[in-house]
Amino acid sequence: MKSMFNLESFIKINKCLFPVAGYGTRFLPVTKAIPKEMLPILTKPLIQYGVEEAMSAGMTTMAMVTSKYKQAIKNHFEPHTDIETSIKGTAKEALLDEVNYASEQCDFSYIEQQEMLGLGHAIYTGKPLIGDEPFAVILPDDLCTSNGDSILKQMAALYVQHPDCCIVAIEEVPMTEVDKYGVIDGKLLKGSTNAYQVSSMVEKPSPEEAPTNLAIIGRYILTPQIFNVLENTKQDKNGEIQITDALMTLAKQGKVIAYKFEGIRYDCGNVKGFVEATNAFAKSEGLI
Numbered sequence: 001m002k003s004m005f006n007l008e009s010f011i012k013i014n015k016c017l018f019p020v021a022g023y024g025t026r027f028l029p030v031t032k033a034i035p036k037e038m039l040p041i042l043t044k045p046l047i048q049y050g051v052e053e054a055m056s057a058g059m060t061t062m063a064m065v066t067s068k069y070k071q072a073i074k075n076h077f078e079p080h081t082d083i084e085t086s087i088k089g090t091a092k093e094a095l096l097d098e099v100n101y102a103s104e105q106c107d108f109s110y111i112e113q114q115e116m117l118g119l120g121h122a123i124y125t126g127k128p129l130i131g132d133e134p135f136a137v138i139l140p141d142d143l144c145t146s147n148g149d150s151i152l153k154q155m156a157a158l159y160v161q162h163p164d165c166c167i168v169a170i171e172e173v174p175m176t177e178v179d180k181y182g183v184i185d186g187k188l189l190k191g192s193t194n195a196y197q198v199s200s201m202v203e204k205p206s207p208e209e210a211p212t213n214l215a216i217i218g219r220y221i222l223t224p225q226i227f228n229v230l231e232n233t234k235q236d237k238n239g240e241i242q243i244t245d246a247l248m249t250l251a252k253q254g255k256v257i258a259y260k261f262e263g264i265r266y267d268c269g270n271v272k273g274f275v276e277a278t279n280a281f282a283k284s285e286g287l288i
């Protein structure tokens, strides 16, 4: 008999959280008045690439954890009637589609993080926007591209097979760079070549301490259990609440999977990675 219950639609992820409250100090002075997430790769701001990736994975609610300095992000996803009126009916009208299509197809919600107490704290701040359901997290300064399905779409497909687990995206980085990342330890899942059952994770280890060179990048799928765990996660020595520490608690219960994605990640949180992304996008557009 055919099941009345469609598991896939039950565990469909509808919401994507964007923790975008950070100060972006590596990009000062530009980030004094312009949010890092509004810096463009060619003509599109990083935050829009992130939203489009979430849309490509079927998500329709974009939940932003912002700060009082980041009004430009909200403005970006709201109508700008003066621009619309001025270019409607002109040769530039086609640009409107790209400007408006995310806002027309998605709901946007916002909450302010009052103190910069780290990524874990930012994600916890987003709880009222998410509620009691699984959700994705995108850090838009990690700009991801792929030839096939987007990285978040690949992760959402894996989540369907492991609905009790959080999924973190990982990539191999040079051992000399592990101290910039959360790093996982684990074993490949049976029959898999790219998904690991995580046994432990450590935030920004020295090369000597790092269990592997598998570094967590800015894409997550989290179960709502993470909020209870974050509530009980202590601040680290720098006073920050780390998502890695909270995930470690769940990893001990066998509830974290690390996924080595297919695609390219540009670390646009630093100037070098930002320039690399700009060059790669410019090349693919035939501009250089």
Ligand code: UTP
Binding pocket: 019, 020, 021, 022, 023, 024, 025, 026, 027, 036, 065, 113, 115, 116, 117, 118, 119, 121, 122, 139, 140, 141, 269
């Ligand atoms: P980063 O450390 O990469 O971003 O945090 P940052 O703090 O903005 O940049 P720098 O280091 O000063 O140059 C990773 C992500 O977590 C968010 C950031 O906005 C970024 O998207 N974040 C970090 C918060 O939302 N709140 C925090 O308290 C910390």
